[in-house]
Amino acid sequence: MIYLISGISGKNTPRGIINKKQPNNLVYRLFIAITMIWGTLHAQPDTLTAGFRDFNYGNSVISTPTGEKPQSKLWFNDESWWGYLWYPPAAEYRIYRFDLPTHTWVNTGTAVDERTSSKADVLWDGQHLYVVSHIFSTVSEPTSLDNSARLYRFSYDPGTRTYSADAGFPVIVNNSKSETLTLAKDGTGQLWVTWIEAGSVMVNRSLSSDLDWGTAFTLPSQPDSTSDDDIASIIAFGGDKIGILWSNHNDSITYFSAHNDADADMVWSAREDALADALLGNMTDDHINLKT
Structure with missing residues (x-):
């Protein structure tokens, strides 16, 4: 209204x-x-009243355990909703299944990241569950190996309705801590992640397999520096493309750039204004979440 x-x-x-x-x-x-x-x-x-009011974490030992804005914590598989949720007794994130008849989240016992200051983005592709987890910081910068961003991969057993960690995982996808980190899988099966570090939109991708990752690079179509409060998000779309949307509070514009699966990894389209209005002028915010 x-x-x-x-x-x-x-x-x-x-x-x-x-x-x-x-x-x-x-x-x-x-x-x-x-x-x-x-x-x-x-x-x-x-x-x-519509829907069901679920539990809350109360005074949790961590802040916003279901954050951040562009990241997903839920997926649908085998006729059930699943969640990447914090488990306070063990101080770690675990995989939960939502039981619809009782409106409760069932702890499957599968642990993921034990770092209390981490946040994650999840992706279910129909075969594997991917979890990319990073140390949350409003000031993005390089960090130690223990605090690097990790990629976990899990396989699903429909008989037991549980997930198990695949061999060789987690792997390191960057050596940074950041406000957000998001994950997408393109039409060829290549995985991509994006985040903002020191004013730059950063990108990394898998190479020969999910276990093999390249060296992170700055998004070529982003010539202007962002602020500490800006974030980026990535999405696969159209069957043969991925795109990155990022905010820039310095010039009050939200930008978008796309990459064709068939092109070299560092070939991206010229940036375009994603949010523009002739009457309102330039506008931007770091409240970003992408869906297809």
């Missing part, structure tokens, strides 16, 4: 409005506005 309250006065009166002399014109306009809003609110039907 949108409420629009505007003043009416003198020669600027819109056509069809008669501007008669009225005592205390400002009070009169305010009275009319309040009356209109009250009538609208009074006409609304009773509030209905």
Whole structure:
């Protein structure tokens, strides 16, 4: 519901409005506005409850365990919803299954990342579950090996309805800590991740297999530096492309750049304004989440 309250006065009166002399014109306009809003609110039907209010973490030992904005923590497989959730008793993230009849999350016992300051993005491709996990920091910068970003991969057993870690994982996908890190898989099966570090949109990708990763590089189509509060997100689309969307508070624009699966890894389209409006002008925010 949108409420629009505007003043009416003198020669600027819109056509069809008669501007008669009225005592205390400002009070009169305010009275009319309040009356209109009250009538609208009074006409609304009773509030209905839809859905189910789930548990909350309360005073957890970690902050925002289901963050961050562009990252996914849920996937659908084998007629069930699954979640990458924090397990306080063991101080680690685990894989949970949502039991619809009881409206409860069932702990499968499969542990993933034990780092309390980590955040993750998950991807289920129909064969494997991928979890890319990084140390959360609002100031993105290089970090130690223990705090590097990790890629986990799991296989699903429909008989036991559990996930098991694949051999050789986790692997390191970057040596940075960042506010966000997101994952996508292109049409050829190549994995890609993106994050922002020291004002640059960074990209890395798998090479010969999910276990083999290249050297991270700066997105070629991003010539201007971002701020510490900016983030990036990546998505596969169209069957043969991936794209990166990123915010830039320095020039108040949100940008997008795409890569064709058939092109060399460092060949990307020229950046384009993803959010632009002739009336509103440039606008940007770091509240980004991409879906196809």
